[in-house]
Amino acid sequence: MTDWSDPRLPSAQTSSPRQLKRMSRSFAGVGVGIPPERLRQIAMGGSATDDELVDVSFALTATQLLSEKRRSKRGRAQRHAVRGFILVVAILIAINVLLCLGLMLFVLTQHTTPY
DSSP states (O other): OOOOSOOOOOOTTTOOHHHHHHHHHHHHHTTOOOOHHHHHHHHTTOOOOHHHHHHHHHHHHHHHHHHHHHHHHHHHHHHHHHHHHHHHHHHHHHHHHHHHHHHHHHHHHHHSOOO
16 A cells, blocks of 8 residues: 555646646545645645645545555456456367367268278
8 A cells, every 4th residue: 555644745846737637626526626726836835724734635645545446446357357358268268179079079980981
C-alpha cells in the first residue's frame, strides 16, 4: 500500500491548469468541491483555512485509495481473463488431440483386411 501519512498537492510550477481541473473533478467525486483556481492558490502556498487543508488532505487520500482500488480490480480482471484464456486453449488442445486420435484410428481400420 501507499504511505497515507502526508498527502501533498503537486506544486504550482509542475501543475498545469488542465491537471488542476482534473484534480478538482476527482475531488468532487469524493465529495470535496474545490475549484481549480483555489487549488492553484493553495499549492502556491497561499493562505488556506484549516478546513480547506483538511478537505484537500482528505480528497487526496480518498482519490488515491479509489485509484488503488481500481488498479487492483483491473489486475484481478486481467488474471481472471488469463485463466479463462488458458482454459479455452487447453480445451481446444484436448479436442484437437481427440480428433487426431479418432482420425488415426479411422485410418488404421481402413488399412486392415476385412477377413
